[in-house]
Amino acid sequence: MLSTIANQEAVYRLAYRAQHIALRVPLASIHRVLRAIGSQVRVTDGGARASMRRRFDDLLERDLDNVARGLYPASLLFDLPLAQHARRLPGLVAEVPRIMRRARRGDFSSLPEGEDLSRYPSYFRRAFHWQTDGYLSRHSAEIYELSVEFLFLGVADVMRRQVLAPLAEHLALPPAGQKRILDVACGAGATLRQLAHAWPEHSYHGLDLSPYYVQVARKRLRHVRELTLVAENAERMPYRDQYFDALTSVYLFHELPRDARRNVMREMFRVLKPGGMLVIEDSAQLSEAAEIAAYLEAFSSELHEPYYGSYVRDDLAVALQESGFHVERVEPCYVAKVITATKPHAAAAE
Numbered sequence: 001m002l003s004t005i006a007n008q009e010a011v012y013r014l015a016y017r018a019q020h021i022a023l024r025v026p027l028a029s030i031h032r033v034l035r036a037i038g039s040q041v042r043v044t045d046g047g048a049r050a051s052m053r054r055r056f057d058d059l060l061e062r063d064l065d066n067v068a069r070g071l072y073p074a075s076l077l078f079d080l081p082l083a084q085h086a087r088r089l090p091g092l093v094a095e096v097p098r099i100m101r102r103a104r105r106g107d108f109s110s111l112p113e114g115e116d117l118s119r120y121p122s123y124f125r126r127a128f129h130w131q132t133d134g135y136l137s138r139h140s141a142e143i144y145e146l147s148v149e150f151l152f153l154g155v156a157d158v159m160r161r162q163v164l165a166p167l168a169e170h171l172a173l174p175p176a177g178q179k180r181i182l183d184v185a186c187g188a189g190a191t192l193r194q195l196a197h198a199w200p201e202h203s204y205h206g207l208d209l210s211p212y213y214v215q216v217a218r219k220r221l222r223h224v225r226e227l228t229l230v231a232e233n234a235e236r237m238p239y240r241d242q243y244f245d246a247l248t249s250v251y252l253f254h255e256l257p258r259d260a261r262r263n264v265m266r267e268m269f270r271v272l273k274p275g276g277m278l279v280i281e282d283s284a285q286l287s288e289a290a291e292i293a294a295y296l297e298a299f300s301s302e303l304h305e306p307y308y309g310s311y312v313r314d315d316l317a318v319a320l321q322e323s324g325f326h327v328e329r330v331e332p333c334y335v336a337k338v339i340t341a342t343k344p345h346a347a348a349a350e
Contacts, residue, residue: 048294053212059334071168141216163279166340170277179245185252189217235263254311265323287315
């Protein structure tokens with residue numbers, strides 16, 4: 001019996017590695033071509049490049065180990081929405097030259113005509129990543145996840161699901177039963193899809209500032225048994241105090257100004273139950289990833305990320321502690337990091 005289990009694990013480990021080689025090699029080749037014809041910054045720091053390779057390999061090994069530890073199902077390792085990506089690929093291919101032209105012009109203000117921009121905070125009214133329409137169109141929402149997979153050499157979903165590992169341990173704690181889980185800045189639903197795949201019995205909620213991304217998420221997540229999605233600002237969440245058992249947030253804070261980051265953290269603290277868990281994944285920062293500083297600086301200059309320079313120096317763990325959270329751990333995750341924090345039980349009496 002044990003030998004059978006060991007053999008099964010060896011097979012899926014081999015298949016998993018082969019899958020990522022098959023994704024990484026062509027994507028890396030396309031990256032090199034685009035760098036050759038574009039104006040992207042080229043990182044020449046050999047130490048930083050070696051660190052990136054090591055961090056990439058560490059991420060894949062961590063993903064496999066999480067399955068071996070029973071933190072999430074092995075089926076997630078192969079849960080690639082290939083049919084969805086194939087349908088969106090022509091749209092992404094058409095988008096690349098538009099992005100390059102917009103980047104050369106420095107044009108970050110081309111947003112859909114007729115859109116009521118007054119509904120959104122000023123920091124949101126721009127074409128992040130030089131992408132067409134910013135976050136304010138159905139087109140942008142439908143190709144976003146594929147574009148992020150391309151940017152991160154096929155491991156965007158791998159990085160996202162690292163928020164599941166600490167949650168698995170927390171959700172196993174008493175009391176048993178259905179838990180309410182909120183994904184803050186849920187985008188087109190990629191993180192919620194993985195959460196619901198791993199634990200379909202819980203109640204899922206998503207909040208995002210873009211109504212277009214919420215529309216796409218609602219369509220993609222229609223199979224989730226219990227789900228609510230709202231298009232609202234995370235600085236003013238429409239939920240009562242202490243409503244959620246757990247919160248997640250993936251790739252939000254690097255796109256916010258410093259004050260907005262604090263506002264969102266305070267709201268997270270407010271809506272989370274005492275003893276509840278918050279898991280954030282976002283870009284690496286200089287506080288724990290100085291060895292890849294050259295890549296962090298290149299990212300800031302290549303893509304339209306106006307608040308990224310401030311973000312990489314604004315340690316999220318420190319900001320969370322200042323907001324009342326107890327930070328349990330900070331773990332590297334390729335070009336990102338995962339921060340696990342809890343709301344102290346003493347907060348219930350405040």
